[in-house]
Amino acid sequence: MTEVVTTDDGISGGRSLRPLSGLLAAMAVSLTGTRVSAIALPWFVLATTGSPTQTGLVAFCEMTPYVLVKAFTGPLVDRAGPRVISWSTDLASATAAGAVPLLHALDLLSLPLLLTLVALIGAARGPGDLAKEVMVPEAADRSGMPLERAAGLAGATERLAATLGPAAGGSVVALFGPLTGLAVNAGCFVLGPVIMLLTLPRGMGQAAENVPSPHGATELGYWKRFGEGFAFLRGEPLLRTITVMVAITNLLDTAFSTVLMPVWARASGHGPAVIGLTSSVGGIAAIAGSVVAAAAAHRMRRRVVFFTGFLLAGAPKFLALACHAPMWAVLVVFAVGGFGSGFLNPVLGAISFERIPRRLLGRVNALGDSLAWAGIPLGGLIAGAAVASFGLVPVLLAGGAAYFLTTNVTGLRPEWREMDRLRERGVPAQRPTADERAPHGDLTA
Incomplete structure (x- = not known):
């Protein structure tokens, strides 16, 4: 780990805060889009079907893949690198989220297809959230910031998105309808990788270095x-x-x-x-x-x-x-x-x-x-x-x-x-x- 050089108040001595601020900005837009979707998607299902049961089923189909896929993608994040996993899963989430209003406008959106798209969003969100989390300590190193402070800023970013996202989602849904809210969610997932591309150093978020095992092997299989x-x-x-x-x-x-x-x-x-x-x-x-x-x-x-x-x-x-x-x-x-x-x-x-x-x-x-x-x-x-x-x-x-x-x-x-x-x-x-x-x-x- 790179040594963190700080002044007495914990601020970096001459290091740029751009890596951490760029990562936090990407986290902010991704989490805010998710919170907007948490308002828009249930409202869309309830408004189109009138069924609380189907509304609950949609929520279940998003969160279950989120938890399960996240549990098993840790080795892939370490192997491919969190930066690659973050932008690729964000773009996958954007594609699935944007397909919902598009297919509905074309009158092609059935309930099974909606559940499939929602499951894809949840399955992609888990690794994406994990990858951004994994990059926090490296961003703290590059910004010369104590881990508690960097983790605190990440927590504040999450709290801010959790507070402002539902309010923004409710306003968008009330003024423009739930499909617009889903489009906003897709746009946020696209914006996150763009922010990372423009702000993060080229070498940040690469795959973790392979450290030899006690038996001398450097390449390990997934399991x-x-x-x-x-x-x-x-x-x-x-x-x-x-x-x-x-x-x-x-x-x-x-x-x-x-x-x-x-x-x-x-x-x-x-x-x-x-x-x-x-x-x-x-x-x-x-x-x-x-x-x-x-x-x-x-x-x-x-x-x-x-x-x-x-x-x-x-x-x-x-x-x-x-x-x-x-x-x-x-x-x-x-x-x-x-x-x-x-x-x-x-x-x-x-x-x-x-x-x-x-x-x-x-x-x-x-x-x-x-x-x-x-x-x-x-x-x-x-x-x-x-x-x-x-x-x-x-x-x-x-x-x-x-x-x-x-x-x-x-x-x-x-x-x-x-x-x-x-x-x-x-x-x-x-x-x-x-x-x-x-x-x-x-x-x-």
Whole structure:
């Protein structure tokens, strides 16, 4: 890994910020287009078919390939290089997204064809998002920026797209119709590679260097590369514990946003408008948290920041709704929680980039991200069944307790000490592979 030369405030000493700013701009337009599509596509299906079932089926057909394909394309990202994977998958997504309004205008768009196109979009998005993520540490190196700051800016970019994208998508759909929203999505996928072409240095985002294995082989087949990433993740107690923890919190967050929050909004009489209000308050606060994290997180102790962020972002929102708190208090809880959540991704990103060797970054991150997302499809199903069986308040209390235990009591495990120890020792990102280290113990429940 290239040594990062910084001044006292973490800003590069004479290095250009163009590589990182160009990558973040490409991420921003891609993520914003995805958020616009998340409004336009369901509305298009609902408006043309009138079927909530088909609308849900379309969403399922996009997210399932996203998770599955992303899990298995890590070796390809490492082998071909994240830059090639990023622009090629973005162009594939643009083609599939642009085909939807075109085929509809020609009266050729059947439901099976729509589901196929949506599945192609999801299958291409997974590797594309992964490839951009993999390029963050190299962009930080070239810009002379600490990993926490670069990861914080990437997190702020994602939060900004998640906040502004739905608003832009809703406006475009309301003014021009859902097909225009899908065309905007396709345009964003085209714009991303153009930005990367114009801003990134020619040698950035190339394939990871082949490092000889203990047996002397330099070229590994796909499944051996995949197995090498799996073995590395299995041999990293801290990364495995983080993955399990985030998978549980993702499940709980999905249950909260898709079922518990809407049920509370209806039962309390506030109506659907409060869902958008709390989401906006939390999103804006999360952007602020990400910006602060980008500026100051590299000066803080990671473990304290990490668990404080989860303490603010997790259980309080469940308890506020369960206790029938007044609306102003609910908004305060969402604002404080959003601010705390803004600090999480910078810490997680820095740990990942430091502990995983560059040549394994794609395949390990692909596996870790996919495992962390594995509970998302189950969150709404579990929450819906639980509310039907036990009622809203008991499920909110149980969810808050589960969130607290998952994110705080698990912090007593010894591997969490590695969060700060690695940085204190100044260990660079290029660490030995799992085969070159003594194996660690298995993760226990």
